[in-house]
Amino acid sequence: MSGHPLFARLARIGQRLRQGDRDRPWALDAAVVALAFLLFCLPDLFPGHVEAGGREHRIVLARLPLPQTLALQAGLVLPLLWRRRRPTAAFATIMAVFVLQWSLDVGLRADAALLVALYSLALHGRLRHLAWSCAAMAVAVALVAVAVSGAGLPVGDALFFLFSAATAAVALGIAVRVRRAQLAGLRERAARLEIERDQRSRLATATERARVAREMHDIVGHNLSVIVTLADGGAYAAQANPERGREALLLIGDTSRQALGELRRMLGVLRDQGDQAAEYTPQPGIADLDGLCARIRAAGPQVVYTAAGALDRPDRGVQLMAYRIVQEALTNALKHAGPETRAHVTLTVDAERLRIRVEDTGRPGGPRWHGRTDGYGHGLAGMRERAALYGGTVTAGPVPGAGWTVEAVLDLTPGPDPTSGADPTGAGPTADPGPGAGPGPGAGPDLTPDPTGGPT
Secondary structure (H helix, E strand, O other): OOOOHHHHHHHHHHHHHHHHHHHOHHHHHHHHHHHHHHHHHHHHHOOOOOOOOOOOOOOOOOOOOHHHHHHHHHHHHHHHHHOOOOHHHHHHHHHHHHHHHHHOOOOOHHHHHHHHHHHHHHHHOOHHHHHHHHHHHHHHHHHHHHHHHOOOOOHHHHHHHHHHHHHHHHHHHHHHHHHHHHHHHHHHHHHHHHHHHHHHHHHHHHHHHHHHHHHHHHHHHHHHHHHHHHHHHHHHHHHHOHHHHHHHHHHHHHHHHHHHHHHHHHHHHHHOOHHHOOOOOOOOOHHHHHHHHHHHHHOOOEEEEEEEOOOOOOOHHHHHHHHHHHHHHHHHHHHHHOOOOEEEEEEEEOOOEEEEEEEEOOOOOOOOOOOOOOOOOOHHHHHHHHHHOOOOEEEEEEOOOOOEEEEEEEEOOOOOOOOOOOOOOOOOOOOOOOOOOOOOOOOOOOOOOOOOOOOO
8 A cells, every 4th residue: 555646645745744844843833833722722712502401421610701711721722832842841831721720610622732742742852751740640630530520520430531631642652752763763774874885885995996006016016127127137238148138038028928918817807807707827826936036037136945844735825925925025126136136035834834034135235225215115015914914924124234134924823714805815716916015095104114125
C-alpha cells in the first residue's frame, strides 16, 4: 500500500507541512490554539437549550458571566502557543487555571487543553519534569472526580475516564517522541555511513596514488639513473674507444626496453583491460638480485653481492621488499656516488630475520653527501615504509671517511597477513609493481638525512 498514489500524495503533503513548520514554527502553534478555541471554547460561549427529559447522569455545574468565562478559557488555551518551546511552563500555567476553575465549581470544555499540554510535555519536555507533572495531574483528576461525584456520577467511573484520557495523552507523546528519536538516529547513522564511505573512497584513492607514485619511482628512478650513467660514460668513451661506446649504447637500449616493459605492465593494471590485460612476469625476488647487481656493474660501479642462509624461505612479499630496498640503495649509490664507487651487498636469512646491508665507498675524493643543495628526498622514507610493513626497520648513515651504509631488518616470524588490507607490495598477486620510495602525495617532509645524499 505504500506505493499507492494516495499515500505518495499524503507523504508529499506531510513533507511540505514539516518544511513549513521549520520555516514558521509559530504558525502551527497558532493553528492549534485557533482549533482549540473553535472546538472547545465556542460551545461554552453559546450554550444551547437544555434538552427536555432526564438523563441517567447529569452533571450540573455553575456558570460564570461571559467576561470570567473568557478569562478562564484564555488561561487554558493561550499557553498552548509556547507548548513546544516551554512545555513545562505551558503545562504549569494551564494546570493552575484548571485548579482555579474547578475550585469555583465550574466546568469548561476548554479543559481538554490540559491533555494537549500533557501530550506536549511528554513529547518535547524533560522526562524528570514529566514525572512531577503526571503526579500533579493525578491529584487534579482525583479532585475533579470527587467534584463531579455529587452529580450522581460514581467516583470510580469518573476516575477511570479521566485517568484513561491522561494516560492516553502521555502514551501518545512518548510514542511519538520515541519514533522521532529512532528516525533521527537512522538519519544520523545514514549520514555517518555516507561520510565513512566517502572517507574510504578518498583513502583508497590516496593509497592508489601513493602506490603508483612508488611504482613510478622504482621504474623511472632506477632505470633512468642507469641510463644517464651509461650515456655519460658512452659519450666519453666514443672518442677514445668506439667499441666501449657501442657497448654502452647497447646497454642503454636493454635498460630502456626493460623500463618500457615495466611501464606497460603498470599501465595495463591501471587501465583494467580485463581479458586483454598484458601478461605479467613474476615479481622480482632475492633470486633476481644477481641480475640487478649485473646491471649496476654495467654502469660502472663495482658491486660485490654476498648471500647466506635459506634464501627461498621468505615469502614472495618479503622477497620483493628485499629486492626493492637493495635496488633503491644501489640506485642511490650510482646516482650520488658516481660510477667509480664500490658497493658491497650482504643479505642474510636466519630463522626470524632477513638482514640487508648495502655499503659503498662514496665518491672518490670526499664524502658523497658533501655539497648537497637540493634538499631531502624520499629514498629513506620509502625504504622505511617497505620494512615497516613486515615489522622491520631501516637505518642509514655515513661511514667513517667516505661512503654510506644502509641496513634493513625484516621480520620473518608468522604474523597477520599484511595483504589482508592494502597490498604491502603495492601491487596485486601477479603484477610487477612494488612500493616505491615516496610516502605518497600529501605526506609531510622527511626530516631524516637521505642515505643517498639527495632526493631520489
